[in-house]
Amino acid sequence: MHRRTVILGVAASDSHAVANQLIAHTLRARGFQVVNLGTCTTVEEFAAAHRGHPDAEAVLIGSLNGHAYEDLRDLPAARARGLLGCPVIVGGNLSVGSHKQSADIERLYALGVHRVLGDAADLPAVLDELAARTSAGAA
Numbered sequence: 034m035h036r037r038t039v040i041l042g043v044a045a046s047d048s049h050a051v052a053n054q055l056i057a058h059t060l061r062a063r064g065f066q067v068v069n070l071g072t073c074t075t076v077e078e079f080a081a082a083h084r085g086h087p088d089a090e091a092v093l094i095g096s097l098n099g100h101a102y103e104d105l106r107d108l109p110a111a112r113a114r115g116l117l118g119c120p121v122i123v124g125g126n127l128s129v130g131s132h133k134q135s136a137d138i139e140r141l142y143a144l145g146v147h148r149v150l151g152d153a154a155d156l157p158a159v160l161d162e163l164a165a166r167t168s169a170g171a172a
């Protein structure tokens with residue numbers, strides 16, 4: 034039976050582990066194979082994990098310390114090298130400070146992130162939507 038796979042981790046400068054563990058637990062309980070790279074994961078490490086699991090539906094990257102943009106700056110270069118060809122979903126507390134601006138989100142999309150989410154509870158629905166879109170494209 035085909036097991037749905039996702040790659041999960043926390044951005045390179047970030048050591049916040051709680052949401053990461055909860056997300057892994059929740060998705061495993063829903064039947065996903067979760068390749069969890071844990072905290073302080075570089076774009077290069079996400080790309081290596083995707084090479085090892087090319088069937089992964091998405092790469093899920095958490096960031097809480099406010100430095101998501103800086104940590105993901107290598108994403109366009111990785112894509113230009115043909116790496117990380119699956120959807121990348123980023124979530125958490127994505128910029129420094131309590132006042133969030135739409136520009137903080139827009140610059141993540143400009144790096145090539147597919148979805149930016151505030152709440153990990155939205156992940157299952159978003160993964161289902163992306164999977165449905167992929168299989169509709171393949172049909």
Ligand code: B12
Nearest residue numbers: 047048049050051052095098099124125129130150152153
């Ligand atoms: C616990 C904690 C720590 C612990 C972490 C311990 C550990 N091993 O995890 C310690 C003390 C180490 C720590 C350190 C730091 N922390 Co801290 N920390 C927190 C705290 C209190 C709770 C975080 C937490 O675990 N929440 C529980 C989880 C379940 O909730 P959550 O993380 O918010 O996740 C939700 C969403 O964000 C989202 N989400 C999270 N990840 C993902 C991933 C994906 C893929 C998706 C889709 C969604 C998603 O879904 C979750 C459920 O809704 C928060 C404040 C707060 N109350 O949130 C500050 C906070 C995150 N920390 C903060 C800061 C600044 C730091 C430090 C830089 C402090 C310092 N000067 O050293 C360091 C950073 C270290 C580093 N290199 O990253 C700030 C970030 C500010 C910002 N972004 O502007 C916060 C918000 C505190 C604050 N108000 O200032 N921290």
